[in-house]
Amino acid sequence: MAVYLVGPDDKTIFRRRSTWDLMPALEAANDGDIIEIQEGFCFTPDSGDDVITIEKNLTIQGKTLNTENGLVLPTIEAGIFVKNEVEVTLKNLCLRRTLDKRNCLNVQNQATVNGKNLVIENTATDGENYPIVYVAKQSNLSFDNVRVEESAIKDGDHKVYIENSNFKVNNSEINARVYVHHSQINCNNTMVTYFDSNALFLRENSFANIKSSEFIGGKVTKKTSYSCVMCRNSEITLDNTVIYQPNYSSALHGIDSTVKVSEGKIDSANFLGCEVTSDKGVFAESLFLQKETQFKSNTFSILGKKNGKINLFADDKSSVISETINFGLLTSPNIKLDRNVEFQVKRLHQLEYDQGQESFVLGEDGNPIIVSSDLEIEYFGEKSSFEKLNDMVGLNNVKSDVKEFIALAQMNKAREKKGLGTSVLTLHSLFLGNPGTGKTTVARIIGNLLYEKGIISKNYFAEVSRSDLVGQYIGHTAIKTREVLESALGGVLFIDEAYTLANGGEKDFGLEAINEILKFMEDNRADIVIIFAGYTDNMNKFLEMNEGLKSRIPNVFDFQDYTPDELVIIGLAELHEKEYQVNEEDYSALVQHNFELSNDFSNGRWVRNLNERIIRKLALRLFENENADMSVITQEDLLAVKL
Template sequence: MSNYLVGPDKKNLFGRRSTWDFDQAIEASSDGDVIEIEAGFDPFNGQNNQSIVITKSITIQGHVENRENEHIYTNTIDGIVVKDGATVTLQNICIQKNTDKSNAITVRMGSTVIAEDVYLINKSTTGTNYPIVYISGNSHVQLKNVTVGASKISDGKHRIYVENSELTIRNSWICAKVYLKHAQFLCHKSQLEYTDGCVLNGNEQSTIQLISSTLTGGKILSKEVYPCVHICDSKLTCQDCSINQPKFDMALLVLNSQMTLKGGQVDSVSLDHTTANINETLIRESFAIENGTQVTGNRFFILGRDNGKVNLYIAGRSNIQVCHIIFGQISNPNLKLERNVDIGKTALDYYQYNLNNGTFVVDQTNHYISADKQGQVSYFGKKPALDRLNEMIGISGVKSEINEFIAIAQMNKQRKEQGISSDAMTLHSLFLGNPGTGKTTVARILGEILFDKGIINDQKFVEVSRSDIVGRYIGETAIKTRKVLESALGGVLFIDEAYTLANGDEKDFGREAIDEILKFIEDHRADVVVIFAGYTDRMEKFLKMNEGLRSRIPNHFMFEDYTPQELIEIGWNDLKAKNYIVDKTAYTDLVMHNFNVSHDHSNGRWVRNLNERLIRKFAVRVAGQQGEDLSAIKQQDIDAAML
């Protein structure tokens, strides 16, 4: 190992120079050598804004002085480019760029840079920022006690860029963005801050580990506000960290990723299609959970702010399995839930907290103190599909059978996930019944339930009739049928009036459609659910048309006709939903009278037609009358609607 001293042109007693020029020392050195820069000497002045290329494994040492609590670097060099698998160690040195579109450190082609007690800065005031550190090609960079100075160019591009490589930061202060693309990143006991964009942006299967660090995002001054931490398609582990970006609703934004939070504090969190585990973390302002996100954990805290924002917002079929969530600030509401989310048995508690320092109050035994008031929960959106099914009027037999059908399908799914052998369940079904008995409505709801339970992969519902799948000439039917079937893959295909496929003689193209359907569902047993619907007697003819139909459609649901009392409830609810007011006794008399004299008993369709008739009579009466109540249906309207 050789040592090279870089310094001003000095000659010894024999007239020989005792120091080296920086570029000459680099060229002369070999693997394992040390290049020391004499205290107070700046090779930067002789580099003419040109980065030096290093392909050897060497150490470059400078000198620092500590004066009155100031850490002064006595040596400055221009940028370096490390490549060809070299390992370069930098110690006690400043690397400075004075031009835009330039890197202080470039590491590529499987190389390594280990920087300890180093200061990186670009002093350009105009132009465009390039990464202050650029790492690519399976390279490795370790920064320890490193400071990256802020840029005076506010373009959001001052960053450490890492692609297909690894970056470790320890005990450092980084005033730039860290951008990761299929990279590994460890940040330990460091401060990261950036005001012109994200502080940390992880993408494309990056792995990020933050430990005992502080990340501070930009101020909320304009419409272009970036999350302090933005993670997408990656894995984040954050332990005992502080993520700061007040008065914003997504200081930590995680999309389609895996996340673990343990301890620490975050101003706000937004999770979208993410799997997260959270324990003992304090969220200072708000927490949004959306689009199928799954959150587990033992306990976390939401302090809240008196700023009109909901403390905890959960939507989009997300699933929360957390033992305990503790709220501080009481707002109205504290918790806003879409009805299709599942929060399991999560306990919600409200504890006293100190407004001045933003901490929860504890008693003499160090236990939290319950708040005098409890927060409120607000619900929005459609009720869960299973609840809507069970709340439907009438069809009690169908509802019971559908619940059994779902229970068996869910059990089979769970057994398969646990590696227990079970017979594959065929989900294809027959819906039999007269018009207006809710076959289409129940089919739609069934599709939602199957999707909610994870039994099918998509919420598609494709509704077709004979004309959509049967062609007019030879060969067209197979093409049309296959196109419809493929469009329903992952979801539900509902074939209304399926018996019409059996119309005509043996040359009818409907038979070709049935053959194509049977072949498709045999080849895609778990990929699509096909529901055939129609009148009971005519569907029997349909089943006899092909020997394979009955065996491949084992689930039969019989939709009963509605009773007059059930029709009254259906019609009454329909009017209320449309904000009409009518005396229920008078409306009951209307339904019973018209039902008894009508030859059309098309169930729900019949009562909806009756309501349309009633509303028309009401409209005729109030037309042109000033000051008439446009909601109140009167007895004379009832009388006019009677047959």
């Protein structure tokens, strides 16, 4: 191993020169040799190309000089290009370019560069930035105690560019954008600062392992927004790391990525289609979860800030699963969730918070002080199918049966996916009950639930009756019925008043429809759900006449008639929905009275007809008195329909 000392010409009349010029030294050196540059020396190319290409395994190191103004490093004012599978170590040097559109360091073609105690800078003041460091084509770059200086050109393209390669950085300071494309970065105890774009951008299946580091930057204008840390289609692990971009909603922005956060502090985070795990993560301002993001944590905290943003927002089938969420300053609303969001959180705490210190206040026992554990959640969007079911008046037995029905179907599906044994599950059902008891509504909800859980393949619901299935001549019924059945494949077919198919006797075409349905049920057992609905007595007789049909419908739901109290609730809900006002006690008394005298077992239909008569009396009163309030139903209107 030879050492080549590079420095000024020290030749005198008494001795020969003991130093080399840099370019001849590089030319003479062999694999494993060391190029050593004297303290205070600055290499500047005489003319022509200002690029040094290295295709040997070398170490280039400088001798440092301590001055009153600090440490002075030898300087190379040329681009260093390393390529073709060699390994080069750069140590105790300043790498400088003075013109725009230049790389200070370029590493390609499976080369490796180890940088230690370096300053990398481009002093150009106008023009266009090229990557100050460029690494590509399965190469490797490691930095230890390296400082990449800020560029005077503010075009957003001053960056360390890594593509299809590996980058390790430790104890360093980078004042440029770190752009990682289909690559891996390991970052420890490093500060990255850049205010003209992202401080860190990961994309296209990149992997980042960040530990005890800080990222400061990002840029927000009226036209453009750059998150401090952007992760797209990649994976990032943040351990005890700070991401600083205040008064913005996406300091950390993840899209279709895997994110792991432990401790540290992130000003804000916005995840779309991500899988996120957090272990004691702290979000200073807000956390947004969108587009089916899955967020799992044991405990995490949102400090909160009075800046108009919601502390925790989730929508579009995202999920939040956590033991505890701690909040500092509450917002209004503090938590806002789409109704299709899965929110499984055991404890919500507001903790005493010191805004000046931006930290939770600890009690005498060393633990945070709980101010409140009763925090409001605001919901928006369409209610889930189970919520709609639970909101229905009465039907407690049916609700319980539906949940058991869905749970069994879901378990069967899950066991099938894991290759476990399953019983043959038949979803065909029988809905028994009088009109107006919610049979059609519940059938639609079951269809939605089966689709949401992946048990049926199509979100399709069709309601048919005898006239939709039975034809007018021999052979027509089979065709007509088969068309209806085939259109419902993958979904739910609801046959109302199904018993009417057998009302015409042996020569009736309805029997042809029944036979076609039986055959179709047998041939497509797992591809369609058929619900037969009707009056209890008539349906029981119908099944007794068709043993083959009865054996194929194992699920029976019994819809009980509504009580007078339940009809009051249904009737008032309808009036309120139409923005009518009524004295609820007077209305309840009317329903109770008329029900005893005129109940026709039509249930919801009965109370809707009653409401229609009340509104007619209101309209008649308004016709005679134009100054009356058209939204207020008076006792006079109620008495006008009392039996």
